[in-house]
Amino acid sequence: MSDLTRKYIADLDAGVRDLFASDRWRSYLEFLSKFHRYSANNTIAIYLQRPTASLVASFSDWRRKGRQVRKGEHGIKILAPHTIKDIDDETGEIKQRMGFHLAYCFDVSQTDGKDLPEGPAHQLTGTVDGFARIWDTLLAVSPVPVSVEPITDCEANGYYSHADQRIVIRDGLAELQRVKTAIHEIAHAMLHAKGAEEADADRSTREVQAESVAYVVCRALGLDTSDYSFGYVAGWSADKELKALKASLDCIVRTSDKILKAFEPSENNSGRETSAA
Structure with a gap:
């Protein structure tokens, strides 16, 4: 899985670079x-x-x-x-x-x-095949509880609370956006909790890491989040050289693999994928 994950990271790098180089991104900025x-x-x-x-x-x-x-x-x-x-x-x-x-x-x-230039997608739309199974597996692999509820104090699709040790996902999101956001916040909980390996990373690096994990995991599950993820990573890569992405490659690979292992068939399940309760 690691080789495939690294390929996905390379695709993410290329996608963000293409976005930086495009007339659409330049006109938007x-x-x-x-x-x-x-x-x-x-x-x-x-x-x-x-x-x-x-x-x-x-x-x-x-x-x-x-x-x-x-x-x-x-x-x-x-x-x-x-x-x-x-x-x-x-x-x-x-x-x-x-x-x-x-x-x-x-x-x-x-x-x-004059028409206004469009920016990167602000929301993902669409349903997800096997959504219930994917969602249950994410709840099981998350190191902290995950809840879906209204978020009224900010515009974020979700957040990981260090203080409360929980993840909140905005109620009403489309299935694809909910899955992507949940993986993003689970990556935060795995990588950036107190004492975790990347706890001291700066804000931009943390966001690049979390969204990169979300992109890799979603892609491995057959879900396309490139319209959102490329723009998100680009927005947090102020140096335009993707230094945070490259420096974080190993932890992105490890965290992606950790989440994806939860979706692998168990040895005693005749090759069928299992849903964690």
Whole structure:
């Protein structure tokens, strides 16, 4: 299995490199780089004023991107930061502090113009043959309990909690996304728990490791997650040289094999795959 796993890692490496080199990825990053990141307070303000908003930017930002805000559209009120300079009357010293002023942004649905570049898939869709068996096997191989429940405090599809020693998967995901996310979080639990071999790895390395394991295991199970995994690994590979992926090859192989062994037929089962309870 190790040789096949290494082949899958090589395919992942090639897929991510192709994504980096593609016009689609470059245009996507260029597009994102010209839009502001909004604070938590502004995010709430945007939601309260326009719950259906999906991508917002200022009037001038949209114009730079080749789109125009339609006449009569009402802007979404947000607070924009600016620097205030105060002069000390006694010393003449200039001190700077942060202030805020009212500003407006607009959702993409309020604009017309040039088509926007698409990014990597944000969600996997589709059903999985033998889903119940695969899911039961993942529950058995996981070193911590796995539950499926609503996640309201973040947008993640799932998470591994170090403090609670459990994995939570977002309720309502498609079968393929649920399986992929579960494997990703199980890899975190195996590799990044306190005292584990990769516990001290930095965040980007941990994410590259976990998603690489998810890609390898899913592919071995006949599930295609490349649309999601290539973009995910690329997003966490800031150096664009995939150093984390290469440096982590051995642990990715070992962890993938550990999970996949749970899917192998038992010696006493006449060659049939078993479902762990």
